[in-house]
Amino acid sequence: MIKESEYKKRRDALTKKLSNNSLTVVFSAENKTRSNDTNYPYRQNSNFYYLTGFKEDNSALVIAKSKKETKTILFVQHKDEVYELWNGKRLGKLEARKRFLVDAVIVSKDFKKSIKKLCKEKKYLYYDFQQKIPKAKKLLIDNFKTHRDISPLIGEMRLVKSKSEISLIKKAIEITKIAHHEAMAFDKRNKNEYELLASIEHNFKKHGAYSDAYTSIVACGDSANTLHYISNDKPLVNGELILIDAGCEYEYYASDITRTIPVNTKFSEPQRELYNMILDTQLKIINMIKPGVFRSDLQKEAEILLTKGMIRLGILKGKYKKLIKKQEHKKYYPHGIGHWMGLDVHDEAPYLDANKKEIALKKGMVLTIEPGIYISKDDKNVLKKFRGIGIRIEDDILVTKTSYNNLSGGIAKTVKEIETRSQHKKMA
Known part of the structure; x- marks a missing residue:
């Protein structure tokens, strides 16, 4: 198994490649409907998994980098008894705080509100150009004039295996x-x-x-x-x-x-x-x-x-x-x-x-x-x-x-x- 310290080391290495005054967002994969109310087996987005080791959907990794500091935030699904009855346990915010070596953990429903604050004074937006951006999070693209593809930077890191x-x-x-x-x-x-x-x-x-x-x-x-x-x-x-x-x-x-x-x-x-x-x-x-x-x-x-x-x-x-x-x-x-x-x-x-x-x-x-x-x-x-x-x-x-x-x-x-x-x- 891969230790949490290794995922943090990867995030730190990626951060060094990013420009100052930038916001980086890497989304989890979305669930894909097979028919009606049944889904295909879920498989996490590989770049998101490479940086977090997290297997849940409706999640996101955000890296806010300025000249003075870098803040790493993980957005995760909130605990929901009804959802978990049908689909299985979620990690939730409290357990995620214990597990992940990030600066903050925020529930996914607060993504919009949090991102608006993080966008201030940021010039560059990094995200995966090939990944489908969830509609609710499209506001990211609209808030930045300069967009950069994060996938080549992560791909370069993925070339050499630990x-x-x-x-x-x-x-x-x-x-x-x-x-x-x-x-x-x-x-x-x-x-x-x-x-x-x-x-x-x-x-x-x-x-x-x-x-x-x-x-x-x-x-x-x-x-x-x-x-x-x-x-x-x-x-x-x-x-x-x-x-x-x-x-x-x-x-x-x-x-x-x-x-x-x-x-x-x-x-x-x-x-x-x-x-x-x-x-x-x-x-x-x-x-x-x-x-x-x-x-x-x-x-x-x-x-x-x-x-x-x-x-x-x-x-x-x-x-x-x-x-x-x-x-x-x-x-x-x-x-x-x-x-x-x-x-x-x-x-x-x-x-x-x-x-x-x-x-x-x-x-x-x-x-x-x-x-x-x-x-x-x-x-x-x-x-x-x-x-x-x-x-x-x-x-x-x-x-x-x-x-x-x-x-x-x-x-x-x-x-x-x-x-x-x-x-x-x-x-x-």
Whole structure:
């Protein structure tokens, strides 16, 4: 768990980035209605959570900074017996005062009145330009001529993870590891994608992760060639591969893992050839990771290695430099090599600095590495044995002082490891 002192340290670090005579407001997420009087499960706004660790809605963090002093205020919902009867306990003002290391705690219904006082003599307003501003709080925007986006400043801070954040990510990955290994051992005969998905989500919840980090993908055969396939409702067909892109969220921190496994416990020879080429590429890219390296370097090398591999396998024909220049490889490898990961699976952290220059890897950053090849069953330009195969292999990597740590390295991914685990339950 993350201590209150760490949240305060983050707020103090953010305050140093703010201009004098400024007011900063970071809102909680709003409840979203599913239908009539039922809501979707509540998930706190990541930037608000990063600065407070508070999970309740209708809340706000305010930082009022002048030349002489800075005041930090947390607005929280008041205690309400009727609300709590239907929806659960609220922390309330008194308990919030005991818990949070802020200068003041005020109930949310007094937000307007308090903000009017705080606006006086303040020149700049910081808030998240992407976040929907509650109607009742729109008065903020109307009271300032100069608006600044707070999200890039927080995003920059979120790039480098603390020890406690890394521990939570590791826990999320450990749970995801169990789910993927169970999926490999799952008897897939005469089953459907959603049955395998149920096993994965069962293991997430069983081991303390009450939410997935994103909508899971369980894509058999040609379905894997739809990158954001979330229907998960097709039969598991003997002889096909299943691309499983699934990761849980533990205490708001994400994991993001993809493994591609056979339905009938064994890879066919063409599947094995393509899989090993992609795995070899992934291992080489991961081995490049260290402080000072740019993500674009990883992307370029991945494109070279995958293109050369596709030439060797007969999927592409020609010289790799010309093929890359013409973007021919993009037909089979259309996405990036990876992304930042943390409080969000695609962490809200910048790839470019304030001067629009690419940010180099640094100790404490966490990113995914996920090469893949996707060949439609209808692609007549490719040898028939490769058609209908979609493969992605994805791991979560921590940048260390001199190199890297593959946080998900314990999840089986060689052909031998996967085939062994796929036969586990049948042998038992």
